[in-house]
Amino acid sequence: MTQSLTVAVAGLGTVGAETIRVLQKHADLLTRRCGREIAVTAVSARSKSADRGFDIAPFDWYDDPVAMAREADADVVIELIGGEDGVAKAVCEAAFEHGRHVVTANKALLAHHGTALARAAEAAGKSLNYEAAVAGGIPIVKAIREGLAGNTIERVYGILNGTCNYILTTMRETGRSFDDVLEDAQKLGYAEADPAFDVDGVDAAHKLAILTSLAFGTEVDFGSVYAEGIRNITPLDIEYAGDLGYRIKLLAVARRTEHGIEQRVHPTMVPLDTPIAHVEGVFNAVVAEGDFVDTTVYQGRGAGGGPTASAVVADIVDIARGSSVPVFAVPAGDLAAPQPADMDLHEGAYYVRLLVQDKPGVIADVTAVFRDESVSMESMIQRSQSADEGDPVSVVMTTHNTVEKSIRGALQRIGDLETVVETPRMIRIGAL
Ligand SMILES: NC(=O)c1ccc[n+]([C@@H]2O[C@H](COP(=O)([O-])OP(=O)(O)OC[C@H]3O[C@@H](n4cnc5c(N)ncnc54)[C@H](OP(=O)(O)O)[C@@H]3O)[C@@H](O)[C@H]2O)c1
Structure with missing residues (x-):
């Protein structure tokens, strides 16, 4: 059998720990599917003593994930730390400099530095895989980059933030206010202590910037995404929306227009007779419209350890099988300059x-x-x-x-x- 694919995991939190659990639980299945074993060799997190639910003794431990990306015995570095700059970015850069593939779930990092990292990956002749960064467990990156490769994408849109969808769904079902439901969501672990990234539309904007690049072959252009969150939505608006035949969703939309490419995230009245009006709670959904395929709809869990680790492991499997595709569907050097449409012209x-x-x-x-x-x-x-x-x-x-x-x-x-x-x-x- 071919040599094992060796893997170093940076970050052992919700996603990192679950990724290791999937690799352990499905070791035999994955070996059969890849034709080679996937072997975790090294791990890094802040606390060496924290209970992760599995034994870290078999792995080389690194206090410094960047040192791990440089030195570990690993073909692939999995970046599951998070954050748009700092250590996560340094881990990915060090991995490419040392000839390793990278898998990440980090949408903030890709929204801000996606084009530069794609160039670094291609210069190193390595993969940068990020299925988990957009809509968690839904394989939308692969669907657009590979499954719809024969189409011109006209528009891609969806519900990309489960926290907001949960809040809007609960507000509609209970008639309670935004603040009230947010407090509950925080207690249930669906919203962070600082909910701004989610409820102000920033997280969905990160994911949309990645989808736009994939769909339209342009450099990742997070700076041009118009983002408006859900803080101002009231139960009264939700009631009127129902009366008018709509459901309010935080929708992320990327669309080619005569003025350029629109990228916008904002509460939207979604007609009740569309499939995504009925995507409720923490679920995500993405709709991609291609010129030959017509409308395609994808739905599933957009967050949580299991669904996100499922996507991370699929990315590792691609590398183990030797499958490699351009990071944003066309080679990084050929990505077109951003073509933002002015929101005033929407x-x-x-x-x-x-x-x-x-x-x-x-x-x-x-x-x-x-x-x-x-x-x-x-x-x-x-x-x-x-x-x-x-x-x-x-x-x-x-x-x-x-x-x-x-x-x-x-x-x-x-x-x-x-x-x-x-x-x-x-x-x-x-x-x-
Ligand atoms: N959670 C989800 O549902 C989800 C879904 C999609 C994408 N993502 C993305 O996945 C990534 C990880 O998210 P998560 O929810 O797993 O985060 P998390 O639970 O907060 O875990 C972060 C991990 O990174 C480690 N870490 C932080 N700073 C470090 C440093 N300087 N050096 C070494 N290790 C460090 C932490 O160590 P300690 O454990 O020792 O503190 C922890 O293990 C993020 O980019 C996130 O956006 C998450």
């Missing part, structure tokens, strides 16, 4: 909710602003939130296709009207 339909004084002429003032800003209204619902006469009322409007800059201009002016008692809320409606 065109779509919008949901707008206002809280206004219940007086004659208020709606006329609002519609006059819409007319001036070339925003065309599609529907309007007016509902009193209290039984008391004279209390403010909610007015919900949807628009026909409108340019982002126009709706923003209109909402700025509407917010300044004396009769409008709360900052207008706006949610984009997805044409899916």
Whole structure:
């Protein structure tokens, strides 16, 4: 049998420890599938004494994961530490400098340094595999890079953050507020103590930047992703969304337009008759549209030790089998320069909710602003939130296709009207 593939694992947390468990549990199966054994030879983490649920004695221990990437007896270095810079980046760079393949689950690192790392991998003649970095256990990187290689991708979008999807699902099911549900999610371990990366859309933006590069053959361009999180979503908006035939999801969308490539993450009204409207809780989903294949939908667990380790191990298996493909589907030197589309030029339909004084002429003032800003209204619902006469009322409007800059201009002016008692809320409606 061919020589073993030797592996050094940097980071033994949720994903690192589970990766070792998969490699141990499925050692025979993986040997059969690869035609060679996969042997963990070295590990590194901060604490040598922590109980990881398995014996680390058979492995060479390194306090310094960068030293491990330089010196270990390993064909592959698995980076499962995390963070966009610092030690994770140094581990990957050292691995390539010393002629080793890299497998990582680190979306932040790839979003910021993906193109440079792809170049380093190719210069070293080694693989940089990162299936776990986008949508956890869903093999979407492989699907786009390999399965859809015969297509021009027109658009790729999805629910890429399980924490936000869990919060939005629970808010809809229980009618509770964002803050309330976030607190629960933190207690259940679905949200970090500092939830900003998840709830402000940064994590989904990292993943989208990677998907965009894969789908459109451009350098990874995280800086151009428009990201808006879910903090401002209220149970009232969720209720209105249902009444209008939608479900609110934090959607990440990459699309080629006449103005360039749009990359945007924001709460979106998703029509109830689409499959991803029904992707609930911590699940992720990705939709990729190709010119010949049409629409393809992928769904599964986007996080957690098991699903993420499943993707990490698949990447190791590819290396063990000798399979190698360009990191972002075309050789790194041939990736096109980013072509960002200005978010102001985005065109779509919008949901707008206002809280206004219940007086004659208020709606006329609002519609006059819409007319001036070339925003065309599609529907309007007016509902009193209290039984008391004279209390403010909610007015919900949807628009026909409108340019982002126009709706923003209109909402700025509407917010300044004396009769409008709360900052207008706006949610984009997805044409899916
Ligand atoms: N968790 C998920 O569901 C998930 C899903 C998809 C992708 N990812 C990505 O996978 C990566 C790992 O995530 P995780 O959830 O497994 O993180 P984690 O549980 O926090 O584990 C991080 C590991 O890195 C080690 N570490 C931290 N700094 C180190 C240093 N300077 N030197 C050596 N070791 C160091 C830690 O050591 P100690 O254990 O000794 O503290 C720990 O074992 C991240 O890039 C994350 O974004 C995670």
